[in-house]
Amino acid sequence: MNHLILTNNRHLISLNMANGYKYPIKVVSQMTGLSVHVIRAWEKRYSVVEPDRTETNRRLYSELDIEKLKLLNDALRLGYHIGGVANLSLAELRSLLSKETKGTIEIKNDFAPVSSEKIVEEVLSESLEAIKNYDAKKLESILLNASSKLTQPILIESLIIPLVYKVGELWHSGEIRVANEHLASSVIRGFLFNLLESYSVSDSAPIVVSATPRGQDHELGALIVGVVAASSGWKVIYLGSNLPAEEIGAVVTHLNARVVALSIVYPNDDPLLPRELRKIKQILPSGVSIIAGGRSANGYLDVLDEIGAFVVKNSKQLRLELETIRENKYN
Amino acid sequence: MNHLILTNNRHLISLNMANGYKYPIKVVSQMTGLSVHVIRAWEKRYSVVEPDRTETNRRLYSELDIEKLKLLNDALRLGYHIGGVANLSLAELRSLLSKETKGTIEIKNDFAPVSSEKIVEEVLSESLEAIKNYDAKKLESILLNASSKLTQPILIESLIIPLVYKVGELWHSGEIRVANEHLASSVIRGFLFNLLESYSVSDSAPIVVSATPRGQDHELGALIVGVVAASSGWKVIYLGSNLPAEEIGAVVTHLNARVVALSIVYPNDDPLLPRELRKIKQILPSGVSIIAGGRSANGYLDVLDEIGAFVVKNSKQLRLELETIRENKYN
DNA sequence: AATGCTTTGTCGAGCATTTGTCAAGCATTA
DNA sequence: TAATGCTTGACAAATGCTCGACAAAGCATT
DSSP states (O other): OOOOEETTTEEEEEEOOOOSBBHHHHHHHHHOOOOHHHHHHHHHHHHOOOOOOOTOOOOEEEEHHHHHHHHHHHHHTTOOOOHTTTOHHHHHHHHHHHHHHHHSSSSSHHHOOHHHHHHHHHHHHHHHHHTTTOOOOOHHHHHHHHHSSSOOOHHIIIIIHHHHHHHHHHTTSSSSHHHHHHHHHHHHHHHHHHHHOOOOOOTOOEEEEEEBBBOOOOOOHHHHHHHHHHHHTOOEEEESSOOHHHHHHHHHHHOOOOOEEOOOOHHHHHHHHHHHHHHHHHOOOOOOOEEEEETTTTGEEEEEEHTEEEESSSHHHHHHHHHHHHTTTTT | OOOOOOOHHHHHHHHOOOOOOOOOOHHHHHHHHHOOOHHHHHHHOOOOOOOOOOSOEEEBOOOOHHHHHHHHHHHHHHTTTTTHTTOOOOOHHHHHHHHHHHHHEEEOOOOOOHHHHHHHHHHHHEEEHHHHTTTHHHHHHHHHHHHSOHHHIIIIIIHHHHHHHHOOOOOHHTOOOOOHHHHHHHHHHHHHHHHHHHHOOTTSSEEEEEEOTTTTOOOOHHHHHHHHHHHTOOOOEESSSSSHHHHHHHHHHHHOOEEEEEOOOOOSSOOTHHHHHHHHHHHHHHOOOEEESSTTTGHHHHHHHHHHHHHOOHHHHHHHHHHHHHHHHHO
């Protein structure tokens, strides 16, 4: 059904369109995740769907057909046999599945006991392989794929962070080149940035400004912070790396932010950083919290303590800290 | 750390590419990634597009034609056959493709094709507004939206580059903050990176390695080069900024790349850069071409000349240069 | 457990259609 | 003159179709 809303003479907004277009089998295969062989076999054996044909006998599937195939595929994953559910109508299938999914929250755990650890391990080694081959596209698709299989905390804590560490290690040990590392960084950065931008939060959400202070060039940490904060319901203003204190202050004031999150990764003995941190503290309006994290944060514990920053060691602590701050706001 | 400064000779190009301009088939082939044979075959067999003709019967394609061809190419990649999608309108094609990826609401504007200049102007001012408000998400959606309305050359030459340039200007003049500039850089970088990764080329495509040499921190130029090259059918290995000569050499050798594209934006008087450039030349296998571009390339013309690099001033020249190199390969 | 029977995903052979590519011969352009 | 473009016709690769075969997995019986 086509709901068309005419807003003015040159914009047409169409919602929820089920136009008359019919899809070829290859596309249906991709959309449903079923192989073309299976789709044809099911048709032959159970008349699961009976697609139209072109004049030259090629199959043309409607959107309803596709929906049914998708539902059947879901049903199989839940343990049903194709023979048992093949002749159910679309409505019956839908109710069947909605009932099932209510009963068990974690569908995947029952039938596909692939542990997260297993996935992570695999993804890690595949990723490193892609990095070694300078295959940016491959790496990206691996990460995308992983992000759909893993929960966000696991994705960040068990995959992304270890991957970044590992790449750093291999680089230091000379097992991969600077070029490999650059390429990996680019892709991971792009991936995280997309992830960050994909969160949509309410306008009333509290604001956290994420950046690395002046002298700190490694922005992946700040991006990770951003992703974690966004997933915790914060509105994230991501400013990238190497940001002078005055700039951080200006943004916080302008947007009335609640938290500044700083990522400190390298070097861990920058003599100028303490001064920069103090300056940040000095510029920030009172009531704005500072959270610091990153591999080298430990190198500056005394300054961080001095300026009243919360130091977090991992994304879980970060989450907790953000939560605490958020609640205190209303006290 | 990414400053937004780029070439400023965009005026001429934007005039050339202005709205009513019609493109000959070879150019269309490059822009769409389709061979001229295929374009003609589709026209003959399905009347996919019906380009104007010169008095002497040569085809002249409009931007809408090009857009349609691009969309069709995308559709093929998703498994559609040309016969099935050939007669769809531009709007139908767009909705078909967006359904593949999103499947949600969609806004079309085909009913009164606004001129590119108008769009660009609007998008530019909206973008700057979003940047001033630290609204990364808004900026990103503006760019995404623009990319669906504009052809790729116009998007790059008339929108992205001017935007980058404008932001640099505003920053220098103090009208916006470093923080605004950082945020804009992040978003634009992410946008370009996505664009780059979205091109899929055949495995047999010649390879170009894109990077900035050691000492050059500004990677947007290298990304733009990457996007242009990818749209011209090259396989792009994007290595980011600040890459030592040995690394570039190693990658080129390992992947048997045909071209190294270097972006040189700032500073324009780095005393170490000439040495680095010579080193690159020295390390590269013979037969590998070097292309250099970017705002500050002019500052190193003699060295670039010495090492036999092609210096390009804009994306059009870049395209031409790539094409020339590509053809020479087979002679 | 072991045995058979059934279900079901996968594959290949042989044929038809679709589609990308190419060459030949001529016209236009630079 | 060399390069580019046009049309036509031909060809080969890719894709899809049907049918049949096969093996892994599930299930029930012994």
